Amino acid sequence: MPLFSPRRLAPLLALLLLAGAAPARQPQPLSTLPYAPSLDPSSLDREVDACVDFHRFSCGGWMKNNPIPPDEAGWSVYAKLQDENLRYLWGLLIAAAEPGSARAAHEQKAGDYFAACVAAETAADADTGLAALAGPLAAIEQLDSRAALAPLLAGLHRLGAGHSLFRFGAEQDAADSSQVIAVADAAGLGLPDRDHYFKRDKASLALKRAYQAHVARSFELAGATPVQARSAAREVLGIETALAAASLTSEQKRDPRGVYHRMTLAELQGLAPGFDWRAYLEASGVAADTALNVTQPRFMRALGGLLAGRPLAEWKSYLRWHLLRSQSPYLSPAFAQAHFDFYGKTLEGIESMPPRWKQCVQWVDRDLGEALGQMFVEKTFAPATRDAAVAMTRHIEDAMRARIEALDWMSEPTKAAALAKLQAISDKVGYPERWRDYGGLAIAREGFVGNVQRSLGFERARQLAKIGRPLDRGEWFMTPPTVNAYYDPQMNSINFPAGILQPPLFDPRMDDAPNYGNTGATIGHELTHAFDDEGRQFDAQGNLRDWWTKQDAAAFKQRAQCVVDQYSHYTVVDEIRINGRLTLGEDVADLGGTILAYAAWKAATAGQDLQARDGFTPEQRFFIGMAQWACGNERPERLRLQALNDPHSPARHRVNGVLANMPEFAQAFACKPDQPMVRAKPCRVW
Known part of the structure; x- marks a missing residue:
């Protein structure tokens, strides 16, 4: 229950950290964090009656003097401070990216990741950028039975396409807070909320058309003809609409008891017999006798029916899309631009992509957050x-x-x-x-996409390893x-x-x-x-x-x-x-x-x-x-x-x-x- 939803920090954080050219705003790294008072008289609008609109009275001056930057969907005191933190971290990472024996282990990891990310802006394949996805794309193409879907999906989840079909991970057991159990949750959508698929007002219908066009564009970038791409996009939208129909609303998900259903593997298999859950757990490195929280049984039941009822070719289109969606920010400029044009510009009204330095700092924070955090605390937190x-x-x-x-x-x-x-x-x-140990994560100074994929796989393995163990409070x-x-x-x-x-x-x-x-x-x-x-x-x-x-x-x-x-x-x-x-x-x-x-x-x-x-x-x-x-x-x-x-x-x-x-x-x-x-x-x- 954060003070802000992640994005302000997410749900769209991962979607907005996109590759591309820097916007007009070109700040420099900060060597020290600037000071701003917690009560600033210049932020007031004294022409407003405090008893009529106190927010405008307190903030009218700030709102006038702080327009939204072109690479942001909103701009606030919190966002501005976060931006200043990022600029300060940028300076720390520039220093940490310099090779040398003086770097501590956590500085070296973060610095090398940052160096590879910055270098990738010009190194990405300008034609397709698909080389890093050749293996998983081939595996999807070779999928020849529903029985083979489970281990394939486990691999895609490990690669970063973690919300394809459903979300599987680890969570604290709501009935026994001292333990960690597995969780199988509803997911599988490319739009931020299930209601996007069903709202019929003019703006919502336009958004859904834009989404379908974006899916088709991504397929074209991956090599499909326009006709093939449009057909595959329709298939994707059909599957996602069916998944959305079986999903709880945002309001319904706020009920903790409504999303806690402890089950055995056999009980989950009975809900969705069309998917080999045992094979999925085995491929994910999770014991078959583990307890699971199936947050939305109705969704899993519907998923089982969909897997049995839709042609395998449609599921291959769906898996290709969700792989492309999850990886596009790290690929070529064309993929990143297409991704931003929908998830940034259309969905949130952002005018231009974030500059590369900002993306790289945010990705370091996501994948090596406590290594970077240790650097931040050492320098700033008295x-x-x-x-x-x-x-x-x-x-x-x-x-x-x-x-x-x-x-x-x-x-x-x-x-x-x-x-x-x-x-x-x-x-x-x-x-x-106690700081997190990243010793088992291999980070190279070259090959940014590989760093991302290894980082996401490392974090997924860390999470799944918690299952069946006592909680780390x-x-x-x-x-x-x-x-x-x-x-x-x-x-x-x-x-x-x-x-x-x-x-x-x-x-x-x-x-x-x-x-x-x-x-x-x-x-x-x-x-x-x-x-x-x-x-x-x-x-x-x-x-x-x-x-x-x-x-x-x-x-x-x-x-x-x-x-x-x-x-x-x-x-x-x-x-x-x-x-x-x-x-x-x-x-x-x-x-x-x-x-x-x-x-x-x-x-x-x-x-x-x-x-x-x-x-x-x-x-x-x-x-x-x-x-x-x-x-x-x-x-x-x-x-x-x-x-x-x-x-x-x-x-x-x-x-x-x-x-x-x-x-x-x-x-x-x-x-x-x-x-x-x-x-x-x-x-x-x-």
Whole structure:
């Protein structure tokens, strides 16, 4: 449950790291990270009434002065800081790419990967770029029976086409959080969300036509005639539409119990008898007696029918497409351009490809993230910063403890369980206690595609090796330079990478008010996820267990419904409104996190003589700090996409929707009861 969906960091992160010419913006590597204050008066728009639109009041100046760069789908305080981190990492990697005995092992791996990536911009085969895929393409062409599909698919998944047909991997067991089991999940789509295949409005139909044309174009680049390519694209779209029809919606997938179905191999084989699951596990190096979580049994049942009912030639077209889709960013400029034209330009409105340096840094972060992260932490993250972040986290946890104890709608037995869960939360700050070992991964200074394929295979093997073993609770799922944070309900941990603990988000030079409003609200956001509509279903050890009385659960749902109703009235773009049930967990976390941060700030500064600064009272500075993390602009294409599958509300509503529920805000800015930033009946969950 990250503060932002990966892409802002993904689902499209892998799709947007594309090869190609650099856009007009040509920054230089950074030798030091720049400073920006966590409360910036120049970001304000003082012509806007704070009680009418506080987000615009706090961010209007920033939005005016920070247009979206041509290689981005949106631009925000977070995105700008991430970009600066990337530029700093770029400088570190340039140095690490210089051969020499002085390089540490983690620097050498990251530097050689980066050197090969940069060199590949001019070394790629300008005609096809398919040489690196000759083997798997030949294997697909030689597929002569459905019985041979399973081991072939295992190889494609190992190569990087990990979402072809379905996703298979390792996950913490929801019923026994101390163990790792296998997971078989619905996947197999080339569009970001299953609803893209069924929406009938004009824009959605145009998007689907553009997608089919892109699939055909990719087949042509791979050597098909135009007629063959169009026919194969129709086959792909037909299979994906059938898979989408059997898949859960984004909203349905938010129910942890709805996506946990522990099975044996025999039970899974009974669901999809047309696929040799035993052969797939054997080819993947996974024991046949392993326990599996089959997240969507209906999908697997439908997959079995599709495999039996569609001609083998259609499945070969489907597999070719998903191999090409997964590898296109690393191939020739023609493949990368075609990939970007759909996934970047059409889908998100991005005007030009990211420059090569940025792609290479991001790929290093993906494939050698803790090697690169170690370099980043060594240069940027002071122990005092970590200590200050830990102290703030403890203050906010104290505020949560006080709130739970004071709740008038929760019974004592449920309060006791909630307090036990709070006490058990692990606070992970900055970076892992133990760095990941990449010793078994071979990285060459030449042959970038080979590095990518070996890296993806290495990570897949690392993940599958966890199955059947005890959980490593020290593992992180974001790299240290990442400007994001997350709560893991099964680990019962809140995680704040070093990348997010720097100005303008966490600012040691600034007073406590904006720091608590900004980073404090982020800490509170992640902490509240432990008690949102999903997180509350896991206990202190991270097991999926109902620790609520029926009356308390009903009281929670009643309060959460207030949030659903509030946000469902907000417009995203055009006529599209927020899906309040999809965004419920994040909206509850935004609200609860800000309330906790305000209470923690008041407790931490009790008895201090706080003074006004920059013309604002300490209380006003808290709320401006809270709002200015969300300064940003986004393209309408991205907003439409996020409305469909992003569990986060747009930034404007993440500010205004929260503060309209807080009497403390209305008092700080002397708002009148009938103004937009004051709700007549405030929502309050935690």
